[in-house]
Amino acid sequence: MTKLTGSQILMAMLKEEGVDTIFGYPGGAVLDIYDELTRTDLRHILVRHEQGAIHAADAYARASGKVGVCLVTSGPGATNTVTGIASAYCDSIPVVIFTGQVPTRLIGNDAFQEVDIVGITRPCTKHNYLVKDVKDLARVIREAFHIARSGRPGPVLVDLPKDVSNSKVIFKVPDEVELRSYNPTYVPNRKQLSKVVELIKTAKKPVIFSGGGIILSKAHRELADLAQKTRIPVTSTLMGLGGFPATNPLWLGMLGMHGTYRANLSISECDLMIAVGVRFDDRVTGKVDEFATNAKIVQIDIDPTSIQKNIQVDVPVVGDCKITLEILNQMIDHEDLGNVEESREPWLHQINEWKKTTPLKYKQGKKIKPQFVVEKIYELTKGEAIITTEVGQNQMWAAQYYHFDQPGRFITSGGLGVMGFGLPAAVGAQVAAPDKFVIDIAGDGSIQMNIQEMATAVQYNLPVKIAILNNGFLGMVRQWQELFYDRRYSSTMFQHAPDFVKLAEAYGAVGLRATTPEEVEPVLRKALSTPRAVIMDFVVEPEESVYPMVPAGAPITKMLLV
Amino acid sequence: MTEKKHILSILVDNEPGVLSRIAGLFSGRGYNIESLCVAETNDAKISRLTMVTAGDSVILEQIKKQLNKLINVIKVADLTGQDYVERELVLIKINAKAEHRAEILRINEIFRGRIVDVGLEHYMISVTGDSDKINAIINLLKPYGIKEIARTGSIALYRENQTKV
Numbered sequence: 025m026t027k028l029t030g031s032q033i034l035m036a037m038l039k040e041e042g043v044d045t046i047f048g049y050p051g052g053a054v055l056d057i058y059d060e061l062t063r064t065d066l067r068h069i070l071v072r073h074e075q076g077a078i079h080a081a082d083a084y085a086r087a088s089g090k091v092g093v094c095l096v097t098s099g100p101g102a103t104n105t106v107t108g109i110a111s112a113y114c115d116s117i118p119v120v121i122f123t124g125q126v127p128t129r130l131i132g133n134d135a136f137q138e139v140d141i142v143g144i145t146r147p148c149t150k151h152n153y154l155v156k157d158v159k160d161l162a163r164v165i166r167e168a169f170h171i172a173r174s175g176r177p178g179p180v181l182v183d184l185p186k187d188v189s190n191s192k193v194i195f196k197v198p199d200e201v202e203l204r205s206y207n208p209t210y211v212p213n214r215k216q217l218s219k220v221v222e223l224i225k226t227a228k229k230p231v232i233f234s235g236g237g238i239i240l241s242k243a244h245r246e247l248a249d250l251a252q253k254t255r256i257p258v259t260s261t262l263m264g265l266g267g268f269p270a271t272n273p274l275w276l277g278m279l280g281m282h283g284t285y286r287a288n289l290s291i292s293e294c295d296l297m298i299a300v301g302v303r304f305d306d307r308v309t310g311k312v313d314e315f316a317t318n319a320k321i322v323q324i325d326i327d328p329t330s331i332q333k334n335i336q337v338d339v340p341v342v343g344d345c346k347i348t349l350e351i352l353n354q355m356i357d358h359e360d361l362g363n364v365e366e367s368r369e370p371w372l373h374q375i376n377e378w379k380k381t382t383p384l385k386y387k388q389g390k391k392i393k394p395q396f397v398v399e400k401i402y403e404l405t406k407g408e409a410i411i412t413t414e415v416g417q418n419q420m421w422a423a424q425y426y427h428f429d430q431p432g433r434f435i436t437s438g439g440l441g442v443m444g445f446g447l448p449a450a451v452g453a454q455v456a457a458p459d460k461f462v463i464d465i466a467g468d469g470s471i472q473m474n475i476q477e478m479a480t481a482v483q484y485n486l487p488v489k490i491a492i493l494n495n496g497f498l499g500m501v502r503q504w505q506e507l508f509y510d511r512r513y514s515s516t517m518f519q520h521a522p523d524f525v526k527l528a529e530a531y532g533a534v535g536l537r538a539t540t541p542e543e544v545e546p547v548l549r550k551a552l553s554t555p556r557a558v559i560m561d562f563v564v565e566p567e568e569s570v571y572p573m574v575p576a577g578a579p580i581t582k583m584l585l586v
Numbered sequence: 587m588t589e590k591k592h593i594l595s596i597l598v599d600n601e602p603g604v605l606s607r608i609a610g611l612f613s614g615r616g617y618n619i620e621s622l623c624v625a626e627t628n629d630a631k632i633s634r635l636t637m638v639t640a641g642d643s644v645i646l647e648q649i650k651k652q653l654n655k656l657i658n659v660i661k662v663a664d665l666t667g668q669d670y671v672e673r674e675l676v677l678i679k680i681n682a683k684a685e686h687r688a689e690i691l692r693i694n695e696i697f698r699g700r701i702v703d704v705g706l707e708h709y710m711i712s713v714t715g716d717s718d719k720i721n722a723i724i725n726l727l728k729p730y731g732i733k734e735i736a737r738t739g740s741i742a743l744y745r746e747n748q749t750k751v
Binding site: 142143146147150151154171203204205206327328329332333336 | 607610611644647655659
């Protein structure tokens with residue numbers, strides 16, 4: 025048998041795991057790996073900053089349904105990925121990160137570009153490895169991919185010392201992974217599910233509360249089926265948007281801090297909550313003691329730690345969302361629910377009243393309203409685009425005014441809330457979905473955090489569209505200062521900003537600007553018909569705020585409205 | 587809800603970094619470690635980690651789930667409320683002036699300890715027992731002047747005929 029180097033084994037194993045695209049940035053410790061890359065047909069996307077690589081890999085995973093892969097060098101290359109790893113961890117995105125490391129004999133010597141990245145990323149990876157012997161490499165890579173994609177997915181980091189990547193060993197493709205300490209529970213306990221069926225039969229005011237787990241387990245069809253046959257309305261977290269069609273009449277909109285009035289009221293009024301693939305984040309629950317106090321709560325999740333963590337639930341169900349809903353649907357089919365159209369009518373009527381009296385709204389003005397831009401983007405792309413966002417107001421407006429009918433269309437840094445996520449995410453999503461419109465709904469603050477990735481987009485002819493809602497402020501922080509700090513705008517106003525149109529041109533992209541509401545649509549049309557990367561600078565109302573808003577720590581029924 | 591002491595017996599892969607994962611989990615999530623004891627088991631690939639922690643039932647449930655979530659954790663058993671044997675070892679270096687030596691030896695005998703080092707003005711006593719017993723002898727010896735103490739922290743096992751860990 026022939027011997028292979030660590031780098032060759034890495035390439036062989038990537039192929040074995042079905043990887044065809046990786047995002048990365050070279051450096052001293054990964055020179056051998058990058059050299060080997062030239063002898064493969066793997067597509068390597070050279071980003072401009074390692075943070076860009078990890079966010080792109082994250083978005084690639086979400087848009088393609090595959091594991092995202094990121095390759096960076098040791099030391100600063102590795103530490104630059106930490107924010108993105110933490111973000112992928114919060115959002116349960118399957119990514120495998122390969123970091124270079126100094127040669128094993130130098131580890132612990134404070135060598136040049138040495139950092140204990142395994143130590144640093146222990147709390148923000150699902151698992152991580154330092155490979156000290158090339159003999160272990162193939163098995164570790166197999167385990168890394170298995171762990172990243174199975175159970176509750178997440179990032180796995182593999183640290184590769186330089187001598188591991190260039191020393192040789194006999195290579196054999198390892199067998200399927202068997203880890204005695206890691207066996208996620210996919211199939212739920214039927215006894216628990218029959219309790220759920222009973223609760224559904226007697227509930228008068230039930231609500232389904234869905235999250236990112238629906239999208240990760242591809243359970244959107246099963247969810248829609250459950251909602252349809254039981255006539256139970258559906259709300260979701262930010263991460264769950266697209267898991268249930270926003271155009272379905274049973275859709276309540278997002279809940280939580282910037283959730284719709286009807287979603288938040290439904291939660292506090294409901295007598296049964298079926299929570300699927302959610303973790304009851306504080307942005308969703310508001311004041312925990314007053315969250316869904318009238319409801320029996322069912323929680324379905326593949327990760328036992330998500331259950332009973334923040335909210336006491338009545339019926340915990342550990343299992344994969346898709347499999348669980350499939351079984352639940354079958355069980356319901358064998359039950360007589362009576363005439364659900366009729367029995368659900370008062371509850372759905374009540375919800376419709378809330379929708380009528382207090383819909384999502386904003387006031388038009390002389391200046392461009394950011395919500396209007398998002399609405400126009402929705403209209404012109406017919407809801408078919410992949411939307412990435414930065415973090416803050418832009419993210420919330422995108423969530424509120426772009427209506428997602430399908431999973432994998434809304435790509436946002438939900439749990440960690442990373443500014444600078446949207447542009448590299450758009451790069452990753454466009455690589456995964458070359459034929460779709462990919463639009464980053466950005467703020468003028470966030471976009472400057474990873475603006476360098478414009479060069480990546482241009483180099484690879486990725487026609488991403490960046491819609492900057494330019495208000496000259498760090499808008500969400502400004503909004504909090506307005507509401508809770510007597511309008512003392514401490515360090516939230518940019519007194520200098522680049523000319524984004526010229527900046528686009530400097531990168532070799534197209535720059536467009538709209539300053540009045542009338543210019544919004546033409547600019548969008550121009551951008552969408554341009555087969556190149558485009559930055560659109562929408563000069564919007566500077567002090568527009570996101571409503572409804574639940575102040576931090578308040579019950580979610582205490583909403584500030586427009 | 588009331589805080590209660592729990593003894594957790596945790597089987598983990600005997601690999602570098604595993605202890606750090608567990609310690610990091612506890613510090614990162616603000617859980618409490620009162621004592622921690624870890625060594626290889628009869629299977630060289632597995633270590634047993636015995637931990638004394640405290641918290642109400644909700645916290646304890648989270649602690650156990652979070653531990654189980656770590657890839658290198660093979661099994662977590664909560665011994666509290668079960669029939670188990672607990673032992674801790676303590677070495678106590680104590681001032682032993684002539685007029686106190688007899689009394690110290692008597693105390694040592696009552697606790698079935700052993701004198702493992704002796705000098706003109708000190709003894710070193712080794713005692714094993716559960717935490718209460720160790721606390722008791724320390725309290726009794728305190729008046730004579732304890733110079734130094736080293737405690738191992740608790741280790742524990744189920745009694746036979748119970749579910750094995």
